[in-house]
Amino acid sequence: xxxxxxxxxxxxxxxxxxxxxxxxxxxxxxxxxxxxxxxxxxxxxxxxxxxxxxxxxxxxxxxxxxxxxxxxxxxxxxxxxxxxxxxxxxxxxxxxxxxxxxxxxxxxxxxxxxxxxxxxxxxxxxxxxxxxxxxxxxxxxxxxxxxxxxxxxxxxxxxxxxxxxxxxxxxxxxxxxxxxxxxxxxxxxxxxxxxxxxxxxxxxxxxxxxxxxxxxxxxxxxxxxxxxxxxxxxxxxxxxxxxxxxxxxxxxxxxxxxxxxxxxxxxxxxxxxxxxxxxxxxxxxxxxxxxxxxxxxxxxxxxxxxxxxxxxxxxxxxxxxxxxxxxxxxxxxxxxxxxxxxxxxxxxxxxxxxxxxxxxxxxxxxxxxxxxxxxxxxxxxxxxxxxxxxxxxxxxxxxxxxxxxxxxxxxx
Amino acid sequence: xxxxxxxxxxxxxxxxxxxxxxxxxxxxxxxxxxxxxxxxxxxxxxxxxxxxxxxxxxxxxxxxxxxxxxxxxxxxxxxxxxxxxxxxxxxxxxxxxxxxxxxxxxxxxxxxxxxxxxxxxxxxxxxxxxxxxxxxxxxxxxxxxxxxxxxxxxxxxxxxxxxxxxxxxxxxxxxxxxxxxxxxxxxxxxxxxxxxxxxxxxxxxxxxxxxxxxxxxxxxxxxxxxxxxxxxxxx
Numbered sequence: 038x039x040x041x042x043x044x045x046x047x048x049x050x051x052x053x054x055x056x057x058x059x060x061x062x063x064x065x066x067x068x069x070x071x072x073x074x075x076x077x078x079x080x081x082x083x084x085x086x087x088x089x090x091x092x093x094x095x096x097x098x099x100x101x102x103x104x105x106x107x108x109x110x111x112x113x114x115x116x117x118x119x120x121x122x123x124x125x126x127x128x129x130x131x132x133x134x135x136x137x138x139x140x141x142x143x144x145x146x147x148x149x150x151x152x153x154x155x156x157x158x159x160x161x162x163x164x165x166x167x168x169x170x171x172x173x174x175x176x177x178x179x180x181x182x183x184x185x186x187x188x189x190x191x192x193x194x195x196x197x198x199x200x201x202x203x204x205x206x207x208x209x210x211x212x213x214x215x216x217x218x219x220x221x222x223x224x225x226x227x228x229x230x231x232x233x234x235x236x237x238x239x240x241x242x243x244x245x246x247x248x249x250x251x252x253x254x255x256x257x258x259x260x261x262x263x264x265x266x267x268x269x270x271x272x273x274x275x276x277x278x279x280x281x282x283x284x285x286x287x288x289x290x291x292x293x294x295x296x297x298x299x300x301x302x303x304x305x306x307x308x309x310x311x312x313x314x315x316x317x318x319x320x321x322x323x324x325x326x327x328x329x330x331x332x333x334x335x336x337x338x339x340x341x342x343x344x345x346x347x348x349x350x351x352x353x354x355x356x357x358x359x360x361x362x363x364x365x366x367x368x369x370x371x372x373x374x375x376x377x378x379x380x381x382x383x384x385x386x387x388x389x390x391x392x393x394x395x396x397x398x399x400x401x402x403x404x405x406x407x408x409x410x411x412x413x414x415x416x417x418x419x420x421x422x423x424x425x426x427x428x429x430x431x432x433x434x435x436x437x438x439x440x441x442x443x444x445x446x447x448x449x
Numbered sequence: 450x451x452x453x454x455x456x457x458x459x460x461x462x463x464x465x466x467x468x469x470x471x472x473x474x475x476x477x478x479x480x481x482x483x484x485x486x487x488x489x490x491x492x493x494x495x496x497x498x499x500x501x502x503x504x505x506x507x508x509x510x511x512x513x514x515x516x517x518x519x520x521x522x523x524x525x526x527x528x529x530x531x532x533x534x535x536x537x538x539x540x541x542x543x544x545x546x547x548x549x550x551x552x553x554x555x556x557x558x559x560x561x562x563x564x565x566x567x568x569x570x571x572x573x574x575x576x577x578x579x580x581x582x583x584x585x586x587x588x589x590x591x592x593x594x595x596x597x598x599x600x601x602x603x604x605x606x607x608x609x610x611x612x613x614x615x616x617x618x619x620x621x622x623x624x625x626x627x628x629x630x631x632x633x634x635x636x637x638x639x640x641x642x643x644x645x646x647x648x649x650x651x652x653x654x655x656x657x658x659x660x661x662x663x664x665x666x667x668x669x670x671x672x673x674x675x676x677x678x679x680x681x682x683x684x
Binding site: 055059065362363370443 | 505508510511530531532534535537538539541543545547549551552553554562563565566567568571610614
């Protein structure tokens, strides 16, 4: 047997490899409990990935819509002064043509809502109460360019054109929903709608309108007919919808007022499309902050779960703590062992949560036919977040474990 | 050279332990004790007499409130807590009544645990653990979990764990307390064998038959230690 002299011993050490294997062994000795303990982190990190991924994915889709529609849309409002010297309608008769000739414009059309008197209902019969009656139907006056500018499609018939407008033809295009309410199912019979006592032949039923979906609920008549029948636009004024090519909208917005009325460009208020980048950031930031808060709450719940279970484990493993101290472990060895165990749980929870969160994002994106978008930095940081959660959660139990006197611990 | 002529493994100089309370409780009255290298000493006394306190102080698990304790000639009061832990791990082997084996580790892994904090390489740990398990007659049980071992086998694993770091001192707290008489005899034979090989063995027991295995028996009662060679050794 060894008989060593009075030389002071070297310090006890716990190699990193031994620390890791002890931590893994500690986690695996109760696999079911460890799995349940890690569940909180799994949910927290999974939520973190899912909400950030879904936010990014959804924002990307919103951005795409804005990119393709809003970014190519310019709206011009008539704000001409209401005095006898100013024209009743600031948009000239050839407004569509003037704007369409600008380089980068796809189409342009003027429209305004017609204000009907209380006695002027919309019906399919001159008697009013015989056919379909729709008192709330909006009547819209529009120039022929509106159809292409608004990306309208038709289920039946056609749009009115420059001929109808120029010759003040009493024709109308109605939205699909309005047609259904009025009982108009086919155009073969050349149905008419009566707006007050004025009849209009329905020549087209709208299927969809990309830019102005409210037109689907309306009856649209040529602007010349509307002006003649009901006069110029009332309070709300007329507007022009300009559809541009991608990237041209802001340039068109600068030119359009002058092109319409070189002598009075101030009669118009031009609304250019919002800057897609600022829009993307605004949408992204709002959603991200909300969901990050939710993910944070999930992580806190996960951390509390780990801390609670580890504290119970410390109490159960007091005997083991005593034994390790008897075998030469220092208090800090006990601390880092429990920290390593909770960190391992957090890391595993983070990895599993990252995987589950990614699967959720991809599944939702596939179900909605979106392109899944997850920031690689988010994916990389999520397991680290799990690890940090585990470490934080383990601080108090590990500190408690290291404070148990060896003599007390060995009594268990 | 006779055992007690060398540097004593345990040397108490007026060592005592009083818990401050209130009320203050004297767990061990100040006493002198000298256990030489290679001695087999048994400490006997009734429950609550202070036996475990003596063992805890000797094993550096507890710190005396009075006196000076030299382990292997090292003044334990003069070294830091981290060195104290290292000294405990390297110079003292513990055998507990309750075995204190980790239930989810094999016999081999339980023995290896004693070397984890000693900066001993993994391969060397495996070799040494296997050798010491063979030495205690458990070469065929290295892969068994504690739940698969008999009481005697568990205690032999505990003895192997205590020996594997090659300590100067083997401290046994009621090592046969949880064993039947036949198994207890086998464990005591093992301790006798270790003593014959030169190991310093201190056994705490209340069993006179176990106490009879020691070369020297120290009695403790109500915190007062009596060494037959020196009579009552209260300072």
